[in-house]
Amino acid sequence: MTTRHLYVHVPFCGRRCTYCDFSIAVRRRVPVDEYLAALGREVELTGAGATETVYLGGGTPSRLGAAGISALARLLRAGRGLAEFTLEANPEDVTPERVRAWVGAGVNRLSLGAQSFEDRVLAWMHRTHDAARIAEAVRTARRGGIANLSLDLIFALPAAQQRDWGRDLDCAIALEPDHVSLYGLTVEPGTPLFRQVQRGDAVGAPEERYEEEYLLAHERLGAAGYVFYEVSNAARAGREAVHNGAYWRLEPYLGLGPAAHSFDGLARWWNEPTYVGWRRRLEAGVSPVAGHEILNDHQRQLEEVYLGLRTRIGVALPEPCPDKLRSAVDQWVGAGWAVLEDASAPPCVRVRLTPRGWLRLDELVSSI
Ligand code: SF4
Numbered sequence: 498m499t500t501r502h503l504y505v506h507v508p509f510c511g512r513r514c515t516y517c518d519f520s521i522a523v524r525r526r527v528p529v530d531e532y533l534a535a536l537g538r539e540v541e542l543t544g545a546g547a548t549e550t551v552y553l554g555g556g557t558p559s560r561l562g563a564a565g566i567s568a569l570a571r572l573l574r575a576g577r578g579l580a581e582f583t584l585e586a587n588p589e590d591v592t593p594e595r596v597r598a599w600v601g602a603g604v605n606r607l608s609l610g611a612q613s614f615e616d617r618v619l620a621w622m623h624r625t626h627d628a629a630r631i632a633e634a635v636r637t638a639r640r641g642g643i644a645n646l647s648l649d650l651i652f653a654l655p656a657a658q659q660r661d662w663g664r665d666l667d668c669a670i671a672l673e674p675d676h677v678s679l680y681g682l683t684v685e686p687g688t689p690l691f692r693q694v695q696r697g698d699a700v701g702a703p704e705e706r707y708e709e710e711y712l713l714a715h716e717r718l719g720a721a722g723y724v725f726y727e728v729s730n731a732a733r734a735g736r737e738a739v740h741n742g743a744y745w746r747l748e749p750y751l752g753l754g755p756a757a758h759s760f761d762g763l764a765r766w767w768n769e770p771t772y773v774g775w776r777r778r779l780e781a782g783v784s785p786v787a788g789h790e791i792l793n794d795h796q797r798q799l800e801e802v803y804l805g806l807r808t809r810i811g812v813a814l815p816e817p818c819p820d821k822l823r824s825a826v827d828q829w830v831g832a833g834w835a836v837l838e839d840a841s842a843p844p845c846v847r848v849r850l851t852p853r854g855w856l857r858l859d860e861l862v863s864s865i
Contacts, residue, residue: 506754520756547575559586563598596641647676811849
């Protein structure tokens with residue numbers, strides 16, 4: 498498969514965060530060589546090579562350190578010329594030496610897991626850093642040559658945390674990131690938070706607060722010059738994520754590493770979810786792919802609508818527009834959940850969701 502977009506899943510974390518249900522491998526010592534040897538086999542099997550964007554996600558890819566990321570970049574034949582080479586990092590991993598090595602390896606965008614600027618909240622989340630470390634990591638990354646920096650924040654925490662979301666947004670804005678990604682906390686089965694909720698030790702945020710905090714983020718980030726170009730992502734002009742944009746446009750991408758997904762425009766496939774399972778298959782010379790699905794026309798169309806409505810560009814209404822669809826869209830516009838815009842190339846009417854509409858994204862897509 499030829500693709501311009503490469504995702505690599507690096508599954509290692511020091512411990513599991515309270516809310517996390519990602520495919521991770523908790524390791525005090527990261528088995529860098531063992532992981533890279535398995536990844537090297539997958540690169541050989543797939544013929545993967547970096548062409549336009551590379552995204553190292555996890556897990557915590559920054560735990561591979563300076564030498565680990567440099568070796569990984571060599572495996573992928575990635576270098577300094579890529580349009581976007583993103584590394585997800587936890588603040589405590591960002592040191593001047595590592596940033597120097599990462600930039601030397603071609604990394605030009607850092608996505609930093611900040612989540613909150615309150616130490617008490619970070620401790621509850623089971624994060625491995627405190628608030629002061631976030632600002633220090635941002636300064637270190639900037640000084641080391643990272644011009645494009647994104648911060649991740651989580652909202653809608655349980656009320657018992659008494660988290661000041663407005664203050665957290667202000668702290669994030671004060672660091673002048675180029676990009677901000679927001680995650681609304683959901684209670685996922687199998688997470689430490691799920692068990693807390695089952696024991697009655699925590700209660701998830703009610704829908705009203707989810708809505709309030711989401712809209713507050715739009716207000717504060719909007720006032721600071723950020724544009725929400727996707728339901729969960731806001732950026733300064735020209736700093737929209739190139740790699741993630743490929744997902745939303747249903748462009749082909751190749752995923753390597755445990756639990757990684759790939760898509761060639763027609764079919765989607767995914768790797769063994771656990772680190773050990775993925776590695777063992779590769780060591781045995783077997784493909785790590787665990788399953789696949791082929792999208793039929795209806796599924797593809799549905800995904801195009803769903804993904805399009807996630808973005809600020811929205812989707813074009815078909816011409817002629819079926820009465821039922823037009824009346825649903827008119828209702829959304831009347832309720833303040835969507836706006837209609839005339840696009841000149843190609844000439845069409847596009848519908849895009851407002852922040853209040855984005856809060857109802859799943860419901861609105863189901864309704865049509
Ligand atoms: S650092 Fe990220 S991937 Fe690792 S446990 Fe925490 S939320 Fe999950």
